[in-house]
Amino acid sequence: MAIWLTADSKVIVQGMTGSEGSKHTARMLAAGTNIVGGVNARKAGQSVDLGGRSLPVFGTVAEAMAETGADVSVVFVPPKFTKDAVVEAIDAEIGLCVVITEGVPVHDTTRMWDHAIEKGGRTRIIGPNCPGIASPGASNAGIIPADITTPGRIGLVSKSGTLTYQMMYELRDIGFSTCVGIGGDPVIGTTHIDALKAFQDDPDTEAIVMIGEIGGDAEERAAAYIEEHVSKPVVGYVAGFTAPEGKTMGHAGAIVSGSSGTAQAKKEALEKVGVRVGKTPTETAGLLREVLAAVPATAS
Incomplete structure (x- = not known):
């Protein structure tokens, strides 16, 4: 599914x-x-x-x-x-x-x-400014490469297009139900929370990877939502730990202002609600493997 x-x-x-x-x-x-x-x-x-x-x-x-x-x-x-x-x-x-x-x-x-x-x-x-959405083995709407992963039981939501691709490749042996690149502009349509809710409700998604980045408070709001509404295991990655204050990095919305929107603050908010956060995309994929090992495979 x-x-x-x-x-x-x-x-x-x-x-x-x-x-x-x-x-x-x-x-x-x-x-x-x-x-x-x-x-x-x-x-x-x-x-x-x-x-x-x-x-x-x-x-x-x-x-x-x-x-x-x-x-x-x-x-x-x-x-x-x-x-x-x-x-x-x-x-x-x-x-x-x-x-x-x-x-x-x-x-x-x-x-x-x-x-x-x-x-x-x-x-x-x-979107806008997003790679789109791909349900491997079913359909692909956007620019996500179709040959980097397989159908499976992980749901992925990410602000970053390239990190979407890397995570899909890193976990290609397990595979994905759907991968959603929501984009990193200051204003976007679908949010982390929207995707988290959909993955929580999808019977064939058994674990979720959430990729965020510096700027704004979307990841903190997602953490609050996870605490109240998400029972499936979630692992996360936040890009931008070394970004200088006041400088836009990559996406138009990826800018740290004072203490607001830092990668460390987002990491702490996610970990506070039980989300394991990797220091690198590869480490994050490893954390997903660990938590998924405890979840029986039921996806067809």
Whole structure:
């Protein structure tokens, strides 16, 4: 089983005809993702040959959904057009919108999120500035490499794309139910807590890896949620122990200000509620192996 993205998901790509969109659409197809079309108003009515498939291009998300039954959109459009693309997907009430684009203005992301709430929260947004979501062996929506891991019983939620990939590779012998890269911008759609709740409710996810980083208080809030609501074992890693104060590191949201948002504070908050936190990604993978050894394997 998987969360949010399954083998039955029907995926469209907003920006499929662009260079990045077409490249990653071909990669998603190769991973077995059921891509049913793309969206580009200027090329509506055309088709694009990718990965041995002829994929139709629709003028709007609503048209694509009506014609194909799509329930997932992956957004590969330039930053200045991202807000409008996501608002269009929200207005069409698509179930999941995965926003890969980097460099989206925070004001635009805030408006996207507010619009989703105004529309009743019918559209889950993952991102922006994220690698996407992959349910190994079932579907892959985004830019996560499909050949670095296997289906299994671990759930992974991460702010960092590259650390998502490393953890998937480190634990490839055990495998993953779903891997979610939520992105590291100051404002994002899906949070650690959202993923923790979904993994807790998923009967085939037996342990969870949570990767955070400096900046903000998302990891501290996740720790409080784990204490109250998560009974499955959780291990964690926090990137940024050596980051200098006041300097943005990597992601736009990864900045330490005074005593707020430090890696040490996040580590302490997680350990206080029983989450074992590794000093490196490899050590974190080792901790997961230790805690999972005590959990009987039931995933099919």
